[in-house]
Amino acid sequence: MSTVYNLKREVEKPARLTGGHRLCAGCGAGIVVSGVLRALDKEDRAVVVNATSCLEVSTFIYPYTAYMDSYIHSAFENSAATCSGVEAAYNALKRRGKVEGTVKFITFAGDGGTYDIGLQSLSGAMERGHDMVYVCYDNEAYMNTGIQRSSSTSRFARTTTTPIGSAGQGKKQNKKDLTEILVAHHIPYVAQTAPIGNFKDLHTKSYKAIYTEGPCFLNILSPCPRGWDYPMAQLAEITKLAVDTCVWPLFEVEEGVWRMTYTPKKKLPVEDFLRPQGRFRHMFKPGNEWMIAEAQAYVDQKWESLLERTGV
Amino acid sequence: MDRTPRLVQGNQAIAAAAIYAGARFFAGYPITPSSEIAEECSKKLPKVGGMYMQMEDEIASVGAMVGAALTGSKAFTATSGPGFSLMQENIGMATIGEVPCVIINVQRSGPSTGLATKPSQSDLMQIKWGRHGDQAIIALAPASVAECFALTVKAFNLAEKFRTPVILAADEIVAHMRENFIEPLPGELEVIDRKKPSGPPAQYRPFEPSEDMVSPLAAYGSEYVFHITSSMCGPEGYSNNDPANATWKIKQLHEKIAMHRDEIVETKTFDADEAQLDILLIAFGGTTRVARAAALKLRQEGVKAGVLQLVTVWPFADLEVLKYGSKAKTVVIPEMNYSGQIADEVKRVLGPAADIRRVNKYNGEVITPQDILQVVKQSN
Numbered sequence: 247m248s249t250v251y252n253l254k255r256e257v258e259k260p261a262r263l264t265g266g267h268r269l270c271a272g273c274g275a276g277i278v279v280s281g282v283l284r285a286l287d288k289e290d291r292a293v294v295v296n297a298t299s300c301l302e303v304s305t306f307i308y309p310y311t312a313y314m315d316s317y318i319h320s321a322f323e324n325s326a327a328t329c330s331g332v333e334a335a336y337n338a339l340k341r342r343g344k345v346e347g348t349v350k351f352i353t354f355a356g357d358g359g360t361y362d363i364g365l366q367s368l369s370g371a372m373e374r375g376h377d378m379v380y381v382c383y384d385n386e387a388y389m390n391t392g393i394q395r396s397s398s399t400s401r402f403a404r405t406t407t408t409p410i411g412s413a414g415q416g417k418k419q420n421k422k423d424l425t426e427i428l429v430a431h432h433i434p435y436v437a438q439t440a441p442i443g444n445f446k447d448l449h450t451k452s453y454k455a456i457y458t459e460g461p462c463f464l465n466i467l468s469p470c471p472r473g474w475d476y477p478m479a480q481l482a483e484i485t486k487l488a489v490d491t492c493v494w495p496l497f498e499v500e501e502g503v504w505r506m507t508y509t510p511k512k513k514l515p516v517e518d519f520l521r522p523q524g525r526f527r528h529m530f531k532p533g534n535e536w537m538i539a540e541a542q543a544y545v546d547q548k549w550e551s552l553l554e555r556t557g558v
Numbered sequence: 559m560d561r562t563p564r565l566v567q568g569n570q571a572i573a574a575a576a577i578y579a580g581a582r583f584f585a586g587y588p589i590t591p592s593s594e595i596a597e598e599c600s601k602k603l604p605k606v607g608g609m610y611m612q613m614e615d616e617i618a619s620v621g622a623m624v625g626a627a628l629t630g631s632k633a634f635t636a637t638s639g640p641g642f643s644l645m646q647e648n649i650g651m652a653t654i655g656e657v658p659c660v661i662i663n664v665q666r667s668g669p670s671t672g673l674a675t676k677p678s679q680s681d682l683m684q685i686k687w688g689r690h691g692d693q694a695i696i697a698l699a700p701a702s703v704a705e706c707f708a709l710t711v712k713a714f715n716l717a718e719k720f721r722t723p724v725i726l727a728a729d730e731i732v733a734h735m736r737e738n739f740i741e742p743l744p745g746e747l748e749v750i751d752r753k754k755p756s757g758p759p760a761q762y763r764p765f766e767p768s769e770d771m772v773s774p775l776a777a778y779g780s781e782y783v784f785h786i787t788s789s790m791c792g793p794e795g796y797s798n799n800d801p802a803n804a805t806w807k808i809k810q811l812h813e814k815i816a817m818h819r820d821e822i823v824e825t826k827t828f829d830a831d832e833a834q835l836d837i838l839l840i841a842f843g844g845t846t847r848v849a850r851a852a853a854l855k856l857r858q859e860g861v862k863a864g865v866l867q868l869v870t871v872w873p874f875a876d877l878e879v880l881k882y883g884s885k886a887k888t889v890v891i892p893e894m895n896y897s898g899q900i901a902d903e904v905k906r907v908l909g910p911a912a913d914i915r916r917v918n919k920y921n922g923e924v925i926t927p928q929d930i931l932q933v934v935k936q937s938n
Contacts, residue, residue, distance in 0.1 A: 298640075298671060321640060321670065323615055363587070363615035394588040394596065395612055406597045407588070407612050413604035 251446045256284050260314070262292070267312040268304040272478025274468035274485065275301050277441045278383045278448070279354055282464070283315070285452035291315065292350045293332050297325035297359035300390040300470075301383065323363040326371035326380055329353040333376045350456050351378040356468075357398035358388045361424050372431040372461045379455045379462045382424065385470040393473040397422040400493075401544065402537050404525045405473070415528060415537070420544060428463040429499045435460075437498035439507075440467040442486050447496050447507055454500070467494045475524025487519040492549040497556055506556040513549070516542045563738035568706040568728065569636075572662055573598035574741060575710035576634055579749055581660070582608035583633040585622035587615055587641060590675040591730040592664040595636035616641040620648035620661065627652075627659045628786060630754075630777030632714055636662035638730075640671060642681060643688070649723050650689035651788040653811065656721040656765065658752055658775070660713045663725055664733040665843075667922055676922030677730030679843055680895035685725050686872050692808060694815040696822055697725040697872040701846035703737040708747065709869065715750040716822060720814055721772050727871055729894070731844025731924060755782055764795045767806075771814035815873055823870045825878040829853060830864030837863040837934055838886035840879065840904055842871055845892050845925055852892075852930035861934075868900070879907045890934055892917035892925045 262283035269276045279301060286292055292315040296302045302319050305312040320328040333351040340346075355364055360382040368380055387405050388394040395405040400421045404410050408417040428436045435458045437451040448466065455462035467488055471478040488494040489508065493516060496508040517538050520526040529537040566574075573595050576584070584599040600610040609626075613619040619635045626633040637645060642663045652659050665681045667673035681688075685697045696716050698709040706728065713724040755762045755774040764784045766773040773793075776782030785795035790807060792798035815822065828850055830838060837856060841849035846867045856863035866882045868875055883889050883904065889912060891901040901916045908914065917933045919925045 303674070319671070323644070361614075365614065388588045391588040391590050391593050392597070394593065397614060406593075407600040407610070409597075409601050411601065413601075 251449050253444045253446075256449060259284060259288055262286065262314045263305065264312050264314065266310070268307055269300065270471060270478070272471035272476075272481045273300070274385065274441060274470065274481060275383045278381070278466045278468045279305075281441055281445050281448045282352065282354075282379075282381055282452040282466075285449050285456055286350060290348045290350055292352055293318070293329075293336075295320070295325050295329040295332065295351070295353040297353070297355035297364055298322035298390070299354075299356040299359055300385075301354055301356065303390060322359055324367045325353045325355045325359060325364060326368040329378050329380070330371045330374060330376045333378050337377065351376070352456070353378065353380045355380070355382060356390070357382060357384045357386060358390075358396045360384075361398040361422050362396055369431065372428065372433050372463065375433075376461055377459055379464065381464045381466060383466050383468040385468045385473060386421070387470070387473045389470050389473045398424065402526060402529055402541060404528065410528045415534070416525075425465045428465070431461075432502065433461045433463065434458045435462040435498070435500055437463075437507075438465045438494070439496055440485050440489055440494055442482070442489055451498060451507070454498070473525065475527075476522050480522060484519075484522060487514065487522070490514045491516045491519040492545055493519050495549065495552055497552060504555040504557070506552070506558050509558060516545050561740055563740050565736050566703050566739040567594060567736050568700070568703050568733040569594035569664070570598055571703045571706040571739060572636070572710045572726065572728070572733070573602060575707040576660070576714065577602060577606055577608070578707075578742070578744070578747070579632065579711045579714035580751065581632040581634050581714060582606065583611070583623070583626040583631045584609070584635065585611045585613050585619045585626065585633070586635045586637065587613050587619050589616075589638045589641045591666055591733050592636045592638040592641075592662060594733075595662060616644040617648065620645040620652075623659050623661075624648060624652050624655070624657050627657050628778050630780070632658070632718065634660040634662065634714075636664065638664040638675070639666040639668055642684070646688045650691060650693065652723040653689070653693045653695070654691075654788060654790070654807075655786045656773075656775070657723065657786070658717040658721050659723050660710070660717050661723060661725050662710075663727055665727065665729040667920070673922040675730065677844065677924060678894050678920070678922070679729050679845065680897075680899065680920065681727065682871060682895075682899040685727055692812075694812045695725060695872050696720070696722060696815065696870070697727045698824075698869060699727045699729075699843040699871050700732050701843055701867060702732065703735060703739045705869070706732055707739070707741070711747050711749065712824075715748065718750050718752040719772070719821075720818060721752065721775055722815070727843065729843045735844070759783065763793045765791065765793045765807075767793060767810070771810055771817060819873055823873060823875050823878070825869055825875050826867040827882065828865040828867070829857065830866055830882050832862060832864070833885060834862065835864050835882075835886040836861045836888065838882055838889045839863065839865045839930065840868065840883070840889060840891045840900065841865060842868040842893075842900065845894060848925050848927055849892055849930065852927040852934070855927060855931060856934065871900075874903050874907075876907050879904055883908045883912065888913045888915060888934070890915045890917060890930060892930050894919050894925060896920045
């Protein structure tokens with residue numbers, strides 16, 4: 247298998263997340279998941295583990311499934327633990343020569359199931375060193391239960407539990423830096439990506455994560471038209487803006503070595519990313535200029551530190 | 559004050575009632591069908607000087623609630639199904655630590671994710687016995703938007719008065735139901751605050767034995783310095799593994815609920831006052847409404863039918879069930895679970911000779927009056 251990315255070859259593979267699922271039009275999750283699964287070599291099998299999420303309720307609706315691979319949905323807080331069990335038992339059987347073939351173990355969970363309730367389970371699985379990939383599709387709030395804030399929600403964002411009014415102006419805290427927490431686990435591969443352009447970045451990182459032995463982690467931005475409040479046709483633009491404003495930088499950390507995988511030709515102002523989204527609308531009201539300035543300062547500071555780490 | 563009825567949802571009424579009862583701290587984690595309570599609290603609590611804290615999961619939610627309650631605040635959380643399962647250990651902690659707090663459990667179907675997020679009344683035994691260890695608990699089940707309000711206030715009152723966690727065992731039916739509702743004026747409903755210590759701080763013991771079995775509770779941050787632990791402890795709050803102490807403590811946790819049962823147990827009756835009844839329907843929560851409709855229909859047909867509503871589910875209304883159940887030829891218990899969790903309790907009270915009929919539905923659909931009538935007619 248050549249590791250040189252070829253879009254035509256990849257899209258000609260049979261889809262492992264099939265069409266017909268019920269994710270919203272303009273949702274990033276379907277593209278993220280099909281993009282990750284597409285990186286599997288055709289002859290390899292996979293077991294997909296899924297935390298409770300929009301993805302779970304939309305791709306696995308009775309009497310259908312969108313998955314061509316084996317699948318398990320356990321609960322909200324423990325998808326990494328469930329995957330640990332599947333991986334450990336399968337590989338024990340394999341070591342004893344009782345099963346043959348290559349099976350890959352891939353967990354998908356949203357930011358709620360990863361940054362918050364599932365963090366302990368994820369940390370445990372990464373530390374124990376299971377040969378698995380954990381994918382967080384990050385849409386920055388609890389979309390499945392009606393758009394409540396999570397620790398991944400960015401500062402100032404409006405959600406149903408960080409409302410805009412006299413007592414509050416969106417979320418007060420900054421987004422948790424989960425990718426760095428995973429880097430601190432010193433696992434073989436950690437990457438942050440997004441489905442932009444011809445999906446080369448998403449594909450290359452997914453392939454590396456799946457075929458690197460040991461625990462690997464992907465944090466993938468997954469815009470949500472309902473929660474972010476953008477016109478659904480603008481999914482690609484919104485994703486691109488997140489990357490080009492450096493709100494969501496694309497980088498990887500392989501065996502402890504940081505590498506930037508995409509540097510915007512021109513770093514756009516953060517308001518280009520904020521403006522098209524209803525969740526940030528209040529930031530553009532007269533008198534709230536300070537919010538945009540603080541959001542910009544935060545992005546700049548994070549970006550500078552990333553440049554330093556990646557040696558760009 | 560505007561006294562026009564407003565169309566209010568059960569979950570909204572619960573949030574409003576908590577604020578009415580003096581609750582100023584909510585820690586929670588979103589889960590359908592309880593999320594509106596969190597959303598309402600995030601909007602309304604900051605306006606009354608309260609605090610909404612969204613946690614990373616339900617374990618954290620109940621942990622924060624317990625912590626906040628010990629600073630003297632009235633604190634609560636709301637959840638459903640899987641979230642309620644995650645809360646169990648810390649509810650046990652609130653029980654042994656005698657921490658006043660309220661947990662709203664909007665029951666949905668299971669096991670596990672189950673029929674997310676369809677209604678159910680199948681957590682009753684989990685509410686009673688979900689924690690390890692032997693303990694008594696108080697649980698109330700509202701049957702309307704008005705009761706969502708009234709029983710939330712009552713839940714805080716009981717929690718404060720008896721230093722114990724109280725479960726509001728709502729169900730998805732009442733939580734998502736919208737009805738005309740007029741919010742009580744301040745003062746219209748009684749609001750009870752916990753007993754506070756008044757003696758010298760150096761002599762304060764958080765579990766001092768007292769006649770009513772409820773000792774005053776100081777607040778963290780006040781001049782009273784005190785210890786609370788999830789371990790077995792003595793009157794001074796320090797760990798104590800002495801068998802005599804454990805005997806006293808476990809007995810006290812049970813008896814403080816048992817000795818106040820008349821204040822805690824609330825039932826309502828509808829057409830159940832005649833000396834003899836053909837049919838007594840025993841119902842609770844959202845199913846009460848269906849039972850009342852069925853009873854009215856039976857009355858129209860000349861059957862002497864009445865309803866006993868269990869407003870308090872735990873401790874169980876043994877006396878009331880015996881009083882009304884023993885004068886009915888047939889007792890019918892509709893509940894949205896397979897196992898007949900309340901029917902078994904009724905059987906325990908009325909004995910094996912009683913004609914007890916069960917109407918169980920556990921497919922996510924609400925029991926209908928027809929479901930009840932069908933079972934009643936089979937028995938006649």
